[in-house]
Amino acid sequence: MPTLFEIAQGCNTDKTMPSATHGHSYLHIYEKFLSFLDQYSSLRILEIGVRYGGSINMLQKRFPNAFVVGLDIEPCEFAVHDQSRYEFFQGRQDDTEILATITKKFESFDLIIDDGSHLISDYVNTFLFLQKYLRKTGFYIIEDLQNNYYEHNLTRSTKANNNGEQFNQFQAQMMKSLHLSKSYNLSNLSPNMFSIHHYPGFMVLTKSFVF
Template identity: 30%
Template sequence: MLGGFITNHELVTQLAIFAPNSSGSAKAKANLTILSAQHTFPLFCGLLRQQGQPPVEARPLESFCSAEPSNGDAVELARLFNKYGSDKASSHDYYRVYAEMLGPLRRDQLRILEIGCGTNNRDVVSTMGKFGRPGASLRAFRDFLPNSEIFGADVDRRILFEEDRIKTYFVDQTSLQSLDDLAAVLPSQGLDLIIDDGLHSPSANVATLIFALKKLKASGWFVVEDVAEESVPVWQLVSAVLAKQYTSTILRGRSGFMVVVKKASSEWQS
């Protein structure tokens, strides 16, 4: 690293999985490495199409929702997100998806985990900025679901807290061991909904998916928020390799993409 900039050699070394296994100048190899990183997942999707397995295409978020935004559950959940300072209704229309999932189950005893509690410490890469309100969506879910347990996890230990029906834990999404440690302290009965609103990087998202597939109950949901449009091919490939007991949907929201994975009920047969 020279003057705060990564050298061509360092880039090739750090992105070795995408680097050409050939000789040539460091600059040429670095350019090919970047090209490979950008093109590999779209090319996998092209391969799927060629093999007669068209990848899942993103569709409008509203197509997932049977009710209008004026539906009572959607209105109430949006109000709670706004009350506590979550952007799930103000900047995004994610509240409609959660109202669709949770509205019919509001009186049930659910267990929900959200990874990414919303740090406002600016030395953390996933910061919401100084005006962010840690735990906002956890409190909204707690109020919306009066009989449920709400869990949160974040890489910033400084914002972890515990209050009525909410417990939060440390997790580093870049570490499978850390995710396993989180799994060990959560209820063994499994979770009804797991939300990834944390680091927002494809590798961290996929690591959290691996964790989620082990912790979801039958008929449970896994949701990834704020997926970049450039990362959609990653999720098209992931959707293609998931076992048949999982249904994956890619939704295009008002200001971002989200991925929704549904686990089949216990009656599912292979």
């Protein structure tokens, strides 16, 4: 089976681009995590931020029995590798009604990728809504975290992210939950995650020990 990166090279996705600070693309690191998913099982995958559909086709080819759901603020029309294993929803990721519609229909996901607006408030609130629908053996990925720091992205719409303080607050809450919720039986702490992994430009969160 070709690697995720090899598949992506023929799918017109910018996920093949090397990190600005390191020589690896996101996909070289994704391969490590996604290899723990059963390649041929009926996985459910949600990607926020579909754009030209390249990563949708990449995921369908990498997981030939997976059903992939896409959400984007803009209409996204492209040739889907397997239309029978894809459904698209148009809407904003900060619209809890559309998120509720998606989760009601699909119930849970093995992989959630947020490549949406890159606004801190959007991806934090999206994560807080969706994380309970992530399966125990699944992965939640938030991409393009370099956009947290607007002084390096003056031409981007993510200027509203200011200096990344809201992101730091989000991380602090997650770390508190990570270290206290199990040790002190503080089940009220949220989000209740097992691990947080940082890489150049993105983070991966899990609910259990999956390696």
